[in-house]
Amino acid sequence: MMKRRGLLLVCLVTIYFSPGCVPSPVDVNATVTAIAADVYATQTAVPPTPTVGPIHLEADGSGQYATLAEAARAASEGAALILGPGSYRLAESLEINTSLHLVGAGMDQTEIVSKAEGYAVLFSGAGPFSAEGVAFRHQGQSVADVVIVEGGAVSFVRCRFTGAVSGEGEDERAGLWLRGAASGLVQDCVVEGNGLGVRVSEQAQPALKENFCTHNGGAGIVYSDDAGGVASGNECSENGVGGIVVAGRAGPVLEGNLCADNGDTGIAYLDDGGGAARQNECLWNGLDGISVGGRASPTLTGNVCMDNGGAGIAYADSAGGAARQNECAQNGRAGIFVAETAAPDLGDNDCDVDAAAPEEASQ
Structure with a gap:
């Protein structure tokens, strides 16, 4: 097209200087028509049609596309990416802002791996986005979360999240970070070997069900800001700090979780944290089974807090809330320990065979 335009321009410019270059009317009309057709085609070109239906990928690049990206x-929109067994290595962080469904061969067979700084995979769309049977792994020492969900509806089922690397100070990074207005389901997943396990912040309201959060440097599950939702049937064990932490103004419902063998506390409420904890088991933790500090005021009902190094349930600072029908036995310090200006409403708790708590109110 550019050559035709150039030919016509040269001829038009030189027409007054070299009569031999004058094209015939027929040639001029043909050239102008061709240029117009090229311009029209350029202006009305249709973008490539997205691939419709399931897309099958193989780790060696032999699938329908060479790479996951x-x-x-x-x-x-809404397509399924079927990932065969193997490692899918990302050259850089992968951001997904459309509805997409990743289906792997199992968390022990299909993995997505990244060495990128910041995050491995980021979902920033309205959803729905889902992943099933896939492991997400960050590799190396670059500071990064593994998977971030900035909002929208998501579902992660039978996935693994591992390798998040925290930075200096409070720059804690998570295996799975749900933030913004994220909602949806995380179920039967393994979250291990991260700075934090699952982080839920801002206004996120996910359902966390029957996940295994272990060997994370901080806590297995952390709620902050105004986050909420439900965490039920999860096992948060052998984490460096705690099983579940509720901070900020977060108010999740914690039900039927096992928080055991954590370095500090089974379940910890900080700041203005609230919500409810019921029928959880907090066992063999380094300090307390459940600790409530700051101005936190959760409702604790029917929890079993046994064999912890400190108290079964400990209140401090200006904490409040209520504790009913909890079993707190064989703990190192006390069944229920209340210190400073904390003023919880206690009743009907079973606190047998606990060590005495000198000079402090205890039950």
Whole structure:
């Protein structure tokens, strides 16, 4: 097209200087028509049609697309990416802002691996986005979360999240970070070997069910800001700090979780944390089974807090709330320990065979 335009321009410019270059009317009309057709085609070109239907990928690049990143860009809204066994290595962080479904061969067979700084995979769309049977792994020492969900509806089932690296000070990074207005389900997942396990912040309201959060440097599950939702049937064990932490103004419902063998506390409420904890088991933790500090005021009902190094349930600072029908036995310090200006409403708790708590109110 540019050559045709150039030919016409040269001829028009030189027409007054070299009569031999004058094109015939027929040639001029043909050239102008061709240029117009090229311009029209350029202006009305239709973008490539996204791939419709399931996209099958193989770790060696022999699938429909050579890489996961290429497939994610080409997929139509709501498409499924079927990932065969093997490691899918990302050259850089992968951001997904459309509805997409990742289906792997199992968390022990299919993994997505990244060495990138910041995050491995970020979902920033309205959803729905889902992943099933996939492991997400950050590799190396670059400071990074593994998977971040900035909002929208998501579902992670039978996935693994591992390798998040925290930075200096309070720059804690998570295996799975749900933030913004994220909602949806995280179920039957393994979250291990991260700075934090699952982090839920801002206004996120996910359902966390029957996940295994272990060997994370901080806590297995952390709620902050105004986050909420439900955590039920999870096991948070052998984490460096705690099983579950509720901070900020977060108010989740914690039900039927096992928080055991953590370095500090089974369940910890800080700041203005609230919500409810019921029928949880907090066993063999380094300090307390459940600790309530700051101005936190949760409702604790029917929890079993046994064999912890400190108290079964400990209140401090200006904490409040209520504790009913909890079993707190065989703890190192006391069944229920109340210090400073804390003023919880206690009643109907079973606190047998606990060590005495000198000079402090205890039950």
